[in-house]
Amino acid sequence: MICFPNAKINLGLNVVSKRPDGYHDIETIFYPIPVRDALEVVASDRTRLAQTGIPVDAPPEKNLVLKALDxxxxxxxxxxLEIHLLKAIPFGAGLGGGSADAAxxxxxxxxxxxxxxxxxxxxAIASTIGADCPFFIRNRPVFATGTGNRFEPVELSLEAYHLCLVKPDVAVSTPEAYSMVTPAAPESSLRTxxxxxxxxxxxxMVNDFERSVFARHPRIGRIKDTLxxxxxxxxxxxxxxxxxxxxxxxxTHLKEEPLFGDCFVWEGPLA
Structure with missing residues (x-):
C-alpha cells in the first residue's frame, strides 16, 4: 500500500508568547501544497525502513516514520512491515516534511x-510525535494556535494560484530562530x-521569524525580494x-533565475 505525504506552507506566523514550559504559543495558517514524498508499506518477516531520494541527516532509526509506527x-x-520512503520534500525547510511522513x-x-x-x-496519536503532525491527518487549511497543535478550519482555496517554492542550501535552527524573536500579540489576527x-x-500577513532570519541569512531575504x-x-x-x-x-519559469541556481525550486499550480 502506498501514499504520497505532502508538504505544507505557513501563510503567516505570529509568535504570540513564551510558555512556562519553554515552548511558544503561536498563531499561523497551515496550507497543504502538492510537493510530495512517497511512502509504501508491505508485509514482511521483519520491520525495516529503506530510504531513498533526498539524503536526510539522521539515521533511519531516528526517522519519524518509525516513531509513528512505534x-x-x-x-x-x-x-x-517493510517500509519504503522516497524523500522529495526538502528537510530543514519549514515545510513539515518529516511531520507529514509520520502522519x-x-x-x-x-x-x-x-x-x-x-x-x-x-x-491524538500524531500529537505525541510532533507539533505539526496532527495537521496532516485531515490535511486541510487551518488557523493554528497553541504550539501549532490547536486547529480551526479556514475556508480558503488557493487553487487559482501558482506556487513557486525556493529552498536555498541554508540551514536555520528552529530553537535559534525562536531565540531571536520577541513574542508579542499581533495587531490583527491572521484569522482576519x-x-x-x-x-x-x-x-x-507577516512571519515574525523573517526579520531575524533575514538578518542572519541575507540570501533568504533576497529570495523573497526576487519573488x-x-x-x-x-x-x-x-x-x-x-x-x-x-x-x-x-x-512561473524561475528555475533559471541566477539567485536560485543551487536551490531546490518547485513550480506548479496549487490545484
Missing part, C-alpha cells in the same frame, strides 16, 4: 491493518487577514525557514 504498536498489534504513516498503517481509527484518534484577497496580504520582483502577489518564508514561497497569478 506509537501505534504501543496501542495495537502491528505485524512486521501519513499513521493513516497508512491504520488502513493497511484495518485498525478503524477515526481522525480525532489519529490526531486571511479573509482578504491574496493581493492585499503583503504588509499585513516579488518577478510578480508574486504574496511571498513569505515558511515557518522558521529556510524555504520561501511566492503565490502568482500565472505560471
Amino acid at each position: 506509537a501505534l504498536r504501543a496501542r495495537y498489534e502491528i505485524p512486521p 501519513f504513516m499513521l493513516r497508512l498503517v491504520n488502513d493497511f491493518g484495518g485498525l478503524g481509527l477515526q481522525p480525532d484518534e489519529l490526531e 487577514i486571511v479573509r482578504l484577497p491574496v493581493s492585499e496580504w503583503e504588509g499585513r 516579488y520582483e518577478r510578480g508574486a502577489l504574496y511571498a513569505a518564508m515558511s515557518g522558521s525557514g529556510s524555504s520561501v514561497f511566492g503565490l502568482f497569478g500565472e505560471p
